[in-house]
Amino acid sequence: MTVRVVVADDHPLFREGLRSLICDSAETELAGVAADGDEAVAVTLEQRPDVVVMDLRMPGLNGVDATRKIVAALPDVAVLVLTMVEEDASIFAAMRAGARGYVLKGAEPETILRSILVVAAGEVIFGSAIASRLTQFFAVGGSTTVTPFPNLTSRERDILALMATGVNNRTIAMRIGVTEKTVRNNVSNIFAKLRVADRAAAVARARDAGLGSLPPQRGSPALPA
Secondary structure (H helix, E strand, O other): OOEEEEEEOOOHHHHHHHHHHHHHOOOEEEEEEEOOHHHHHHHHHHHOOOEEEEOOOOOOOOHHHHHHHHHHHOOOOEEEEEEOOOOHHHHHHHHHHOOOEEEEOOOOHHHHHHHHHHHHOOOOEEOHHHHHHHHHHHHOOOOOOOOOOOOOOHHHHHHHHHHHOOOOHHHHHHHHOOOHHHHHHHHHHHHHHHOOOOHHHHHHHHHHOOOOOOOOOOOOOOOOO
16 A cells, blocks of 8 residues: 655755655655645645655745644644754654654655655654754753754843744833834844844744744734734
8 A cells, every 4th residue: 555645845846856756656656745834734634645744944834833733633644844944943843743753854865755654654753863863852851841042042032932923023122121122133133043034034933943822912912013
């Protein structure tokens, strides 16, 4: 019996490479493709594959939230994250969302194919680089409470978390008791450290890492950014 696979990735060339890998194997069959998170959810609900190969950073709905929706609707579908993101926070966010595997895009095609078959069989798999990071993390007494974006200061992380809830700079300034200019300066630092060009990209990174899950506080309306 072949394993039916949906591929979700916003890079056309990489998506085509995965399509060829899956179609060329006698053990797998392509069930559908998606270029963003919303499309990944829709195609999965329609096709009901065995495995979804999921990128994390895509337009619209990100890979973590798409994984969460798929697993909630179809718990028997295995999600294998295949991404360039190797931050601890993103790894744990994906696993909390229900992913059964996490492999980096630099892996050999044979490793990717084997990972698809492993998660389809109900097992969990990590790429060698990710397994090494997790081993080191737990060896030093780590826990699943991971500090995301360790290169940010505490204030910058607080501001990023509030940005991810959808509030604007003025509201953030009121929440943390600083001036709006201070918030703007910190936002600029966040963009530089995360190597993103705009607020939307920073928010996407934050939500990938599990930030922004709490709604704005009552009495502090979310205003346009």
